[in-house]
Amino acid sequence: MDVSERDRRLIGALQAGLPLVRRPYAVIGEAVDMSESEVLRRIAALRDAGVIRRFGVIVRHHELGYRANAMMVWAVPEHQVDSLGERVAESPQVTLCYRRRPAPPQWPYNLYCMVHGRDRETVLAVRDELVARHGLEGMEHRVLFSGRRFKQRGARYLAPKQEAIGREANHGRA
Amino acid sequence: MTPRPQQEPTCHGEDYAPFERALLNDYQHELPLVPRPFAAIGEQLGVSEQAVLEALQRFREQGVLSRVGATLKPGAVGAATLAAMGIPERDLEQVAAIVSARPEVNHNYEREHELNLWFVAMAADDAALRAALTAIENETGYPLLDLRLVCDYHLDLGFDIQWTSANETDA
Numbered sequence: 001m002d003v004s005e006r007d008r009r010l011i012g013a014l015q016a017g018l019p020l021v022r023r024p025y026a027v028i029g030e031a032v033d034m035s036e037s038e039v040l041r042r043i044a045a046l047r048d049a050g051v052i053r054r055f056g057v058i059v060r061h062h063e064l065g066y067r068a069n070a071m072m073v074w075a076v077p078e079h080q081v082d083s084l085g086e087r088v089a090e091s092p093q094v095t096l097c098y099r100r101r102p103a104p105p106q107w108p109y110n111l112y113c114m115v116h117g118r119d120r121e122t123v124l125a126v127r128d129e130l131v132a133r134h135g136l137e138g139m140e141h142r143v144l145f146s147g148r149r150f151k152q153r154g155a156r157y158l159a160p161k162q163e164a165i166g167r168e169a170n171h172g173r174a
Numbered sequence: 175m176t177p178r179p180q181q182e183p184t185c186h187g188e189d190y191a192p193f194e195r196a197l198l199n200d201y202q203h204e205l206p207l208v209p210r211p212f213a214a215i216g217e218q219l220g221v222s223e224q225a226v227l228e229a230l231q232r233f234r235e236q237g238v239l240s241r242v243g244a245t246l247k248p249g250a251v252g253a254a255t256l257a258a259m260g261i262p263e264r265d266l267e268q269v270a271a272i273v274s275a276r277p278e279v280n281h282n283y284e285r286e287h288e289l290n291l292w293f294v295a296m297a298a299d300d301a302a303l304r305a306a307l308t309a310i311e312n313e314t315g316y317p318l319l320d321l322r323l324v325c326d327y328h329l330d331l332g333f334d335i336q337w338t339s340a341n342e343t344d345a
Contacts, residue, residue: 053247
C-alpha cells in the first residue's frame with residue numbers, strides 16, 4: 001500500500017501515542033485536520049493494509065520485571081534463513097524475529113531474534129530450546145544481553161516538523 | 175488522580191488489580207476504534223472510563239506503559255535501520271549521548287559484545303537516514319555498521335505478560 005501524505009501526517013500525529021483523554025481520536029484529528037470519524041476510518045484502513053501492525057497498549061518489558069533482555073543472532077546459510085526465521089518467529093518466547101544484511105567479517109550474523117526474560121538463565125534456556133528445536137547447532141551464534149538503555153521511545157518515522165504535530169497532540173491537550 | 179508512592183515497579187501480579195492486568199495484557203493488539211475507546215474498555219472490564227484513564231496515566235508515570243499507540247510495519251513508511259558501534263568503555267557514555275541526541279534515533283542500548291552500542295534510526299527517506307548515520311560517524315569519530323532489514327518474520331502480536339502470581343497458580 002502506498003501511504004498518502006494525509007495518512008503520513010496521521011501516523012506522525014500517532015507516533016507519540018494517543019493522548020489519555022476521553023476522546024483521543026478527536027484530539028488527534030484536530031492536529032491533522034481530520035474529523036474524529038475520519039481518524040477512526042483511516043486507522044482501521046492502515047491496520048487492514050498492514051501498515052499499522054498493532055494498535056494498542058505498548059508495554060516496556062524492563063519495567064514489567066523482564067530484566068534480562070537479549071538479542072540473539074545466528075549466521076545462517078542464506079538459503080535457509082527464511083524457513084528458519086519463520087519457524088523461530090513462531091516460538092512464543094520470541095518477541096521479534098528479523099533477517100538483516102550481514103556485515104562480514106566483523107558481523108556475519110543474518111538472523112536475529114529478541115527474547116525477554118526475568119533472568120539470564122531463563123533467556124539462555126530459551127536459546128537452548130530454539131537451537132535444539134530448529135537445528136541451529138553448529139551455526140555461529142551470539143547472545144547480546146542489553147545493558148544501559150540510553151534512549152527508548154516509540155518509532156518516529158517522519159520529519160521533525162511533522163513530529164512536532166504528534167508531540168503537540170499528545171502533550172499539549174492531555 | 176490517586177497519588178501513589180514512587181516505587182520500583184515489578185511484575186508481581188499482586189501489585190495490579192485484575193482489571194489493571196487485563197488492561198496491560200489484553201489491549202496490546204487492538205484498542206477499540208470507537209470515539210470513546212477508554213469507556214469501551216471500561217465497560218468490558220467492569221470499571222469506569224475514568225478508572226481506565228487513571229490506570230493508564232499511572233502506568234505511564236511508572237514506566238510500564240510506553241504509550242497507547244501504533245507499531246508500524248518496518249519499511250512501510252520512511253526508512254529505518256539497526257546500527258552497531260564498538261566503543262571503548264571510557265568513551266561510551268559520551269558517544270551514547272551524541273547518538274541519543276539525534277532525532278532519528280529511537281532506541282539506543284548498550285549490549286554485551288565488542289560491538290557494544292546498538293541503536294535503531296529512522297528517517298523520512300533513505301537519503302535522510304544515510305545522512306544521519308554519516309553525521310553520527312563524523313561527530314563521534316567512530317565507524318558504524320548499518321545492518322539493514324531484509325525481512326521481518328514476526329507478526330508482532332504483542333507481549334504476553336506472565337504475571338508472577340499467575341504463574342504460580344497456573345504451574
